[in-house]
Amino acid sequence: MRGNPITGAGYLVKGLKMLPDPEIRPFVIVPLLINVVLFIAAFWVLFSQMGGWIDGLLSYLPDWASFLHWFLWPLFALMVLLVAYYSFSIVANLIAAPFNGFLSEKVEKRLRGELVVDEGWKALLAMVPRSIQRELAKLVYYLPRVLFLLILSFVPVINVxxxxxxxxxxxxxxxxxYCDYPMDNNKVSFGQMKLLLKQERLTAIGFGGLIQACMLVPLLNLLIMPAAVVGATLYWVEAHAGEERPLPTQGRLNRA
Structure with a gap:
């Protein structure tokens, strides 16, 4: 696999550092507030239900593997955290999608040295239909794969x-x-976006992996949504913008 996970993780770090920039700061506020509400709801549900969920998963282990409970409990806890977070994120990202797209657009203008101005609610509302459509495309991509992983989580031996x-x-x-926001703004199709990320998959995994890790850090996790949007836009501008790339064929899309 091509790419560099350190490079990918570095884009999130750069995104965090760019949040205080006075030219983009006004466009960070709404995604930040949505993320705060998301985490309050997620942690309330998790801390009231997580123990029961993990014990339920461990109950599917065969008796001969009971000695693995001490090892698997923290791994399953992490798995539950990720599933719960992404489930809450589906709702949050549907709400935040136009604001995240708007933020990404302003960050890209800032990076290119263009004037960053607030174009008002009309410009934001114009992004709503397209943003919702892309979020639904992500959901269609996500659901069958997460269901497959859920099934594997209940299969003895494999669930280890x-x-x-x-x-x-x-x-x-x-x-x-998060990389979908700048690519959607630049009219890169959802299928081609996946293809671009797969060409340097380790870079994408490094970026997404650090987002996951930061989500588990109190207070820092509140900044992750806008920081990830900014970092993804930096990733787009530095790694992909301006490159001449052919549209993926249907066969390649089916494998993505």
Whole structure:
């Protein structure tokens, strides 16, 4: 696999550092508020239900593997955290999608040295239909794969490695979630966006993986949504913008 996970993770770090920039700061506020509400709701549900969910998953282990409980409990806890977060993110990202797209657009103008101005609610509302459509495309991509992983999580023996599969898949989905905003703004189709990320998959995994890790850090996790949008836009401008790339063929899209 091509790419560099350190490079990918570095884009999120750059995104965090860019949040205080006075030219983009006004466009960070709404995604930030949505993320705060998301985490308050997610942590309330998790801390009241997580223990029961993990015990339920461990109950599917055969008796001879009971000695693995101490090892699997933290891995399953991490898996539950990721599943719960992404489930809440589906709702949050549907709400935040136009604001995230708007933020990405302003960040790209800032990076290109163009004047960054607030074009008002009309410009934002114009993005709503397209943003919702892209979020639904991500949901269609996500659901069958997460259902497959859920099934694996209940299969004896295979479920031992399922937390690692969840980590990998979660990192990939985080990269897709946030890199889609700048690519959608630049009229890159959802299929071509996946193809571009797959060409340097390790870079995308490094970016999405650090997003996952930061989500588990109190207070820092509140900044992750806008920071990830900014970082993904930096990734687009530095790695992909301006490159001449052919549209993927249907066969290649089916494998993406």
């Amino acid at each position: 490695i399922s937390p690692l599969l969840w980590l990998w898949f979660g990192a990939w989905m985080m990269a897709i979630q």
